Amino acid sequence: MTATDADVVVVGAGIAGLATARALSRSGRSVVVLEARDRVGGRTWTDSALGVPVDLGASWIHGIDGNPLWDLASAFGIDTVEYTVGSFQFDGRPIAWHDPSGVRLSDDAARAFAADLHTVDAVLHSVVADAAPGTTYAAAVATALATLGWTGPRAERVTEYTTHRSEDLCGAPATLLDAHGLDEEHVAGDEVVFPGGYGQYAAALADGLDVRLAAVVRSVSSSDSSVTVGVADGRAFTAQHAVVTVPLGVLQAGDVTFDPPLPEPVAGAIGRLGMGVYDKVFLRFPERFWDDWVIRQQGPAGVDWHSWYDMSRVTGQPVLAALVGGSGARRLETRSDDAVVAEAVAALRRMHGPAVPDPDAYRITRWAADPFARGSYSYLHVGASADDHDLLGTPTGRVQLAGEATWGDDPATVHGALLSGLRAAGRITGAVAPLPVTVLG
Numbered sequence: 491m492t493a494t495d496a497d498v499v500v501v502g503a504g505i506a507g508l509a510t511a512r513a514l515s516r517s518g519r520s521v522v523v524l525e526a527r528d529r530v531g532g533r534t535w536t537d538s539a540l541g542v543p544v545d546l547g548a549s550w551i552h553g554i555d556g557n558p559l560w561d562l563a564s565a566f567g568i569d570t571v572e573y574t575v576g577s578f579q580f581d582g583r584p585i586a587w588h589d590p591s592g593v594r595l596s597d598d599a600a601r602a603f604a605a606d607l608h609t610v611d612a613v614l615h616s617v618v619a620d621a622a623p624g625t626t627y628a629a630a631v632a633t634a635l636a637t638l639g640w641t642g643p644r645a646e647r648v649t650e651y652t653t654h655r656s657e658d659l660c661g662a663p664a665t666l667l668d669a670h671g672l673d674e675e676h677v678a679g680d681e682v683v684f685p686g687g688y689g690q691y692a693a694a695l696a697d698g699l700d701v702r703l704a705a706v707v708r709s710v711s712s713s714d715s716s717v718t719v720g721v722a723d724g725r726a727f728t729a730q731h732a733v734v735t736v737p738l739g740v741l742q743a744g745d746v747t748f749d750p751p752l753p754e755p756v757a758g759a760i761g762r763l764g765m766g767v768y769d770k771v772f773l774r775f776p777e778r779f780w781d782d783w784v785i786r787q788q789g790p791a792g793v794d795w796h797s798w799y800d801m802s803r804v805t806g807q808p809v810l811a812a813l814v815g816g817s818g819a820r821r822l823e824t825r826s827d828d829a830v831v832a833e834a835v836a837a838l839r840r841m842h843g844p845a846v847p848d849p850d851a852y853r854i855t856r857w858a859a860d861p862f863a864r865g866s867y868s869y870l871h872v873g874a875s876a877d878d879h880d881l882l883g884t885p886t887g888r889v890q891l892a893g894e895a896t897w898g899d900d901p902a903t904v905h906g907a908l909l910s911g912l913r914a915a916g917r918i919t920g921a922v923a924p925l926p927v928t929v930l931g
């Protein structure tokens with residue numbers, strides 16, 4: 491195929507781009523996928539440097555009920571493990587809570603804390619529903635606590651939990667998240683992870699497609715009759731349509747230029763939405779010194795190092811993962827590997843004592859510093875509207891954007907990315923709705 495023979499050029503070989511390309515290819519269109527990295531998958535990235543597969547990007551299917559990824563797991567023969575705590579739940583998989591001094595909460599105290607969170611969430615629901623435009627999630631939580639009349643350590647524990655929820659699910663501090671920023675976080679059914687890694691999806695979707703790796707796209711120029719996509723090395727690909735799936739952070743940085751410039755409402759949505767940061771620190775130990783699925787630290791010591799996940803349930807090897815979002819992630823990205831590992835081990839010794847050994851291997855992500863991600867996922871920055879996600883995906887002539895940030899029902903997820911790709915493909919084939927997921931299987 492010559493470059494000008496393609497019906498469609500897809501920019502980005504993450505899940506959105508690969509779903510777009512595979513659906514179009516299955517519908518008889520010729521497609522070229524241009525990917526900046528030397529691998530497919532984007533923010534799904536399974537790595538084996540620790541000797542077992544670990545996911546440096548996405549790990550979970552956030553709710554298997556009605557989720558297209560769940561259907562595809564069977565179609566692609568991908569094994570799963572149930573691990574229902576990926577949406578920062580407080581009563582999914584068992585959690586070992588540690589109080590601010592590092593001591594583990596008794597079962598009764600842990601139950602009381604979970605009950606407090608249920609109580610606050612019920613009040614918070616109405617506070618958010620009535621929130622004036624421009625209200626932050628942090629302000630909504632403060633209002634909910636004032637309504638309940640809670641103060642002191644009880645209110646502090648709840649506030650820090652909701653702060654971590656914002657940083658974890660949105661990658662943003664609660665003071666920057668719109669009060670409605672967690673409205674779409676409903677999880678239907680169990681959550682699962684993949685012993686063989688999320689990367690299996692990208693590999694299966696890419697099978698048979700024309701994917702050009704190491705193709706850093708710099709420009710997208712469209713006319714009435716065609717669209718030309720320019721690559722940093724001077725190559726140009728001309729097609730009838732272009733679907734651009736680069737992350738929101740890459741669009742915001744202006745790393746890809748559009749001629750003519752992206753019009754409203756797309757340009758406005760790019761400016762209003764936020765790009766959050768969420769990073770992972772994997773530590774491989776000589777042996778397991780913990781018994782729990784999830785370990786959480788309350789209080790000031792848990793500002794950054796608050797949540798640990800037992801990867802041995804998934805990999806069979808003694809690996810713990812700390813997940814850090816928002817300001818904590820941005821701070822850690824400025825530190826050396828040695829400094830990050832030292833902080834992580836100190837945090838574990840605070841809870842589990844001085845006998846915690848040094849890890850014999852580690853893996854640290856830095857998604858904000860990644861030039862082809864510039865963050866981890868999109869979020870509803872205060873002042874943005876929930877409609878901005880779908881507005882971002884508004885087709886403009888021969889060009890449309892796709893990707894997690896464009897899927898209003900479930901932004902910041904892999905299945906949102908996948909569905910946005912099926913929507914983009916459906917628009918090109920003239921379908922009235924997103925193409926069905928069965929086209930991918």
Ligand SMILES: Cc1cc2nc3c(=O)[nH]c(=O)nc-3n(C[C@H](O)[C@H](O)[C@H](O)COP(=O)(O)OP(=O)(O)OC[C@H]3O[C@@H](n4cnc5c(N)ncnc54)[C@H](O)[C@@H]3O)c2cc1C
Pocket residue numbers: 501502503504505506507524525526527530531532533534546547548549550551552576705706707708735736737740745746768769770855857861862863865866867892893894895901902903904905907
């Ligand atoms: C640490 C982390 C944990 C996460 N956890 C979960 C989770 O548990 N569950 C979940 O559902 N979601 C999770 N997510 C979110 C999920 O990974 C994303 O929503 C989803 O993978 C995004 O897919 P996408 O196709 O929209 O974007 P991407 O996967 O980012 O794909 C875009 C592609 O464009 C490429 N690109 C960028 N710039 C250029 C350029 N100039 N030229 C050519 N190509 C370019 C990129 O390299 C990339 O391959 C997580 C994300 C991160 C970072």
